[in-house]
Amino acid sequence: MSLVLAVFAMNGKAQPTTHQKPRVLISTDIGGTDPDDNQSMIHMMMYSDLFDIEGLVSSPSFGNGSKEEIVRMIGLYAKDYPQLIRHNPALMSPKALKKLCKQGRHGLMPYKGYGEPTEGSRWIVKCARKQSDRPLWVLVWGTLEDVAQALHDAPDIANKIRVYWIGGPNKKWGVNSYAYIARQFPQLWMIENNATYRGFITDNEKMELIEEYRDMGNDANRYGTGYYDYAMKGRSTMGADFINYYKGIVKMGDTPSLLYMMNGDPNNPTGDSWGGSFAPISHSSHREFYRQTNDRDTVPVYSVVEWFFKGTARTDIAQDSVCFVATIERQQWAGYYLGEGRYVLRYSPKAPAKLTYTIASQFPELNGLSGSFIVNDTWPGEHNAADYPLGTSWYSDRPERSLYEGKWQGAKTQRRWRQDILEDWAKRWAWLIQ
Numbered sequence: 001m002s003l004v005l006a007v008f009a010m011n012g013k014a015q016p017t018t019h020q021k022p023r024v025l026i027s028t029d030i031g032g033t034d035p036d037d038n039q040s041m042i043h044m045m046m047y048s049d050l051f052d053i054e055g056l057v058s059s060p061s062f063g064n065g066s067k068e069e070i071v072r073m074i075g076l077y078a079k080d081y082p083q084l085i086r087h088n089p090a091l092m093s094p095k096a097l098k099k100l101c102k103q104g105r106h107g108l109m110p111y112k113g114y115g116e117p118t119e120g121s122r123w124i125v126k127c128a129r130k131q132s133d134r135p136l137w138v139l140v141w142g143t144l145e146d147v148a149q150a151l152h153d154a155p156d157i158a159n160k161i162r163v164y165w166i167g168g169p170n171k172k173w174g175v176n177s178y179a180y181i182a183r184q185f186p187q188l189w190m191i192e193n194n195a196t197y198r199g200f201i202t203d204n205e206k207m208e209l210i211e212e213y214r215d216m217g218n219d220a221n222r223y224g225t226g227y228y229d230y231a232m233k234g235r236s237t238m239g240a241d242f243i244n245y246y247k248g249i250v251k252m253g254d255t256p257s258l259l260y261m262m263n264g265d266p267n268n269p270t271g272d273s274w275g276g277s278f279a280p281i282s283h284s285s286h287r288e289f290y291r292q293t294n295d296r297d298t299v300p301v302y303s304v305v306e307w308f309f310k311g312t313a314r315t316d317i318a319q320d321s322v323c324f325v326a327t328i329e330r331q332q333w334a335g336y337y338l339g340e341g342r343y344v345l346r347y348s349p350k351a352p353a354k355l356t357y358t359i360a361s362q363f364p365e366l367n368g369l370s371g372s373f374i375v376n377d378t379w380p381g382e383h384n385a386a387d388y389p390l391g392t393s394w395y396s397d398r399p400e401r402s403l404y405e406g407k408w409q410g411a412k413t414q415r416r417w418r419q420d421i422l423e424d425w426a427k428r429w430a431w432l433i434q
Helices: 036-044 066-086 096-099 119-128 145-153 155-159 170-175 175-184 198-199 204-211 227-232 237-243 255-263 418-432
Strands: 004-009 011-021 025-028 052-058 101-103 136-140 161-166 189-191 278-280 286-290 305-309 322-328 331-339 343-349 352-362 369-376 392-397
Touching: 011 278, 025 036, 025 119, 036 237, 052 066, 052 119, 066 096, 066 101, 066 418, 096 170, 119 136, 119 145, 119 155, 136 155, 136 255, 136 331, 145 155, 155 161, 170 175, 175 237, 175 305, 175 343, 189 255, 198 255, 198 418, 227 237, 227 418, 237 418, 255 352, 305 331, 322 343, 343 352
Parallel strands: 025 052, 025 136, 052 101, 136 161, 161 189, 189 392, 286 305
Antiparallel strands: 004 011, 278 392, 305 343, 322 331, 322 352, 331 343, 352 369
């Protein structure tokens, strides 16, 4: 039996616990539009001794992500590997990691939520079906496209996997795959982390500034924007590479999925862990409108919101085909034809706000339709008749107001461990001092 020693800091006192290495498969949109996956990949490789890693799946919903980008990151790790294993010979070899790289789906799912199998989705199925007394933990750093495809093709794996998903913006982009899973697999063991992960991001109140590279020069705070200078600068190949992502400022919004496996009891989502603490939820918020909405219409943050429109029945376009575009927050979202003159727009808001939408279409009955709606800051909110009912193993951000960090629900359950996490990582970076 393979054992890992995890030291969990509780009230300032280290409490050692032992457990089997978790079986882990990572689905990542690395190389797409957000370079924080590159940051998280470096972190994962430097802690690869703590996991039985079984797959590294490239699931790029947008951008130019590919498994070649994962391989490139492993190549950086390979240059530092000889020095790292002098301190920790249990780290996975670059060769072993490369064998696990698989290509998943490029692009988003259609309205129905699934498409065609990919190398990545087939690999998820293969790993999930292995004979083991341990579940396969699927850590999703992007959208759920390949997980949805794997579940569609092999429904039997639903009770063999446990999913920890960084949702929020990823839910907004991949709302079709999410809606399919919530509707068809409500008994899935799922941690839906929509906001808790925000507690790990450096200077979270300035998140938008981080993403735009504005006003975020490194400072003297070694747990803030000064962490790169404190821990990574001059630390061989990966240290030199880290500066290329957000100027070395630690975002790493996907890393809490790994942290959850490292400290605490992964079998108890309601307990304290480096990856946050979560509450069971019995429904996933879903709102349906059969009209244009306005400022009197309020929906829960992270909910699945759908607008259904009636128009001319058409034989010249197929069902589930994109036939109009809605602009929301200066971004464009696909609208679909459902057949028999029915059209739908589906969206998931990533943050509390007042939002507006405008539709452009070649069809006169849709073109120019517009409206607005209010997004509140509570997830999953009050029950609604359209909600997706969930089973007993679906968890999400803690609802207590005392655990909000600004508008981010549950983020304080993550923030409280950030200094301990960064200090622990700094010790490993020190292995790369020349």
